[in-house]
Amino acid sequence: MTILFISTQVLGADLKKNNYPPEWWKEVPRSDAASWEILPQDAKPGEVILSKRTELGILSNFAATTFEIDGKTYPGIEGFWQMMKYPEGPKDERQKFPGLEWKYTRDQVAQMLGFDAKRVGTLAEHNMKKMNINWVTYKGKKMPYRVQEKGPHYKLIRRAMQAKLDQNPDVKRLLKATGDLILRPDHDQGSDVPPAWKYYEIWMEIRAIL
Numbered sequence: 001m002t003i004l005f006i007s008t009q010v011l012g013a014d015l016k017k018n019n020y021p022p023e024w025w026k027e028v029p030r031s032d033a034a035s036w037e038i039l040p041q042d043a044k045p046g047e048v049i050l051s052k053r054t055e056l057g058i059l060s061n062f063a064a065t066t067f068e069i070d071g072k073t074y075p076g077i078e079g080f081w082q083m084m085k086y087p088e089g090p091k092d093e094r095q096k097f098p099g100l101e102w103k104y105t106r107d108q109v110a111q112m113l114g115f116d117a118k119r120v121g122t123l124a125e126h127n128m129k130k131m132n133i134n135w136v137t138y139k140g141k142k143m144p145y146r147v148q149e150k151g152p153h154y155k156l157i158r159r160a161m162q163a164k165l166d167q168n169p170d171v172k173r174l175l176k177a178t179g180d181l182i183l184r185p186d187h188d189q190g191s192d193v194p195p196a197w198k199y200y201e202i203w204m205e206i207r208a209i210l
Contacts, residue, residue, distance in 0.1 A: 020181070024048050024056060036187045047182040050200055056178070058171055060186070061199055062114035065171055067163040070139070076113045077199075080160055082121030083110040084136035084143075084153075085128060092137070100127045146194055154196040161202055175207050 025048070027041045040051045050056045057063055061077040074080045086106040087095035095102070104120050112120065128134070128145075135142045136153065143152040165171050183200040195201070 020048070020179070024054050026054070028053060038184070038186050038188065043184060047184050048178060049184050049186050051186045055174060058174055059199070059203055064113055065164050065168045067160065067167045069160055069163045074110055076117070077160055077164060078114055078117040079110050079112040081157065082112070082117045082124065084138055085121055085124035088137055088140060094127065094131065097131050100130060102127070148192070148194055150195050154194070157196045158202050161199065162206060165206060175203060176210055178207065
């Protein structure tokens, strides 16, 4: 009976998978994978990886999906996210902290995409560690950054993702097209990551409302 049950489950997963574009699970040689990458074929039954190698990469924070929020336009979520680690002006305590170098301005970071934005965000995190701070800012207000609560930072990121969805028809189309598949990230995030990091879960929550 146990063998029959498992076989039925697998068969059901295969039939379900056949209702979606096969390209979403197209196998990629392990030798071609980046060190951080979870490949499309690594999805478990009922799951799909939001791989940058497929059209579902548009749901990644790295994607070029221009959106407007609070009167300003950004080319993608990642630049919006990483800019918050940078000083907002000369009176910002991060700007005045002795011994720190900020190689980019907040406005420059805001207009960056993907890996470029992530790279300069990592530079900013080094400065945050030197200052011993765990907050970022938006419109002059501090927000706890790496925390487990769904606080101001989480709510802002979710609002930005909603703006991305509302202002980019292809994003909405593809999110709807994922049906009831479980969405998974294309990179290992480690354990105990904050809810704002879990973009795939945010998308599933937004998809349920659609």
